[in-house]
Amino acid sequence: MPMPEWLNILLRSAGLFAITLLLARLIGKRTTARMTFFDLVTVIVIGVTAAAISMGLAVSTAGGLIALAVWTVFPALIYVLAIKYKTVRDIVQGKEAVLINHGKILEDSLLESRLTPEDLLSELRRKSVFSFADVEFAVMEPSGEISVLLKKDSRPVTPKTLNIAAGRDSVPQTVIMDGIIMDEPLTAMGLNRKWLGTELEKAGVAPENVFVAQVDSTGQLYLDLFDDAIQVPRPKARELAYYTLKKCQADCELYALGTQDSEAKRMYARSAGVLADIVDQTGPLLTK
Template identity: 35%
Template sequence: MPTWLEVALRTLSAVFILFVMTKLLGKRQISQLSLFEYITGISIGNIAAYISLDTDSKWYLGLLALSVWVAVSVGMEFVTMKSKRIRDFVDGKGTILIEKGTLIEKNMFKERITLDEFMEKMRSKSIHRVADVEFAVMESNGDITFMVKKELQPLTAQALGWQTPREREPQSVIMDGIVIDDALRRSGFDRKWLNQQLSEKGVKLEEVYLAQVDDAGDVTIQTGERSIP
């Protein structure tokens, strides 16, 4: 087999295997990586590159290494779900950076975050004074969460003692000109009702890029060129 064809086939195989293994690892691996998951991701990428390009006759050992890494990562996830002590050790714990409006300098030094970086994070949350913050915590994934003082928080219906009706999630009933029957059923309507709505708005089904039904039964339609309320 020509070398170029062997490399191409190995690369396609590595892509497929990585896809399957990433599905096994779960969405958390993609969204927010812990330290262990970060190490796992780097290692898996390096092994996949070896499988694709190394013409060594024992390239199949890379598949074994991939399987071991994935098995260890999945096993570690189950262990950390069961044990808080191990979870704190592997994933780390949050560090309080502001408590009752006061910056904790030793914790800032511990996490190696400068005042400039911290102020930038604050501004990204539309907060401009440290004194306005009740608590700030650096999470285990490196993000910083802020809780402003109660008197500066926006008013809510609960704070005013108002009773508000529960809302349902808007349902996307048409996508790319295709009716999504499950979403239409969850919205409490059928195709006859939907066809009537399209007729009243003067739109054909195949012209609809996206149509959504809200909690009140109102339909909004996007054709790709205009929005039809």
């Protein structure tokens, strides 16, 4: 007795579903992350072939499967080759094209990238650049995305351009999530449950009431409670240390002015200088 058509399609589809899932893993993840034109073609061919086989539209199921295998193995192979050889990479992924250099639009590369001036301006506007003269450098990536580097005077101000020393901001570790204490991040910070217990006690909070707790690099605990009506004080140890240090420095300067003893005056002035240096050094780390 021949298989009814619906059962045939069901079995084919289920089988192809599994196969396609497997093949997708084989190609790797980079296809969806950064699609080039070639990637797009591969994905469409695989999809159409799989659909054709499962609906029984292919010439033969075996032939369809062979086509599917070729269209997954070849791209996978080419990606491996592309990682090894630059020439393969240039052919498969294409090269980036410089569209604007030193504020001048390069018409030739625009033509090569099949971009109209309108396309370019619209892409720039999407990046909040309304005047092409502000652009130092714009490149069309192999994926078709346009990357823009603004001229130095049009770039947003950063601490670096202002010559301000910015403190290091290491990623805070989450030590309590949903009321559950996470031991691994705690140990990674060189802390333990006992320390956490003490800190929570200092804040006057029971661990089971904490929704999320994070520890920053200096061991300050930031809490969020289940009950949002309760105000948890923000840790102030860093700021407090900074301003106390500044006050002590000012005190020393005051004593230096107040004393008659010339030796004491020198000592106070030296101390004030040392404290000023410490304020400069640790200031960026203590204030955010």
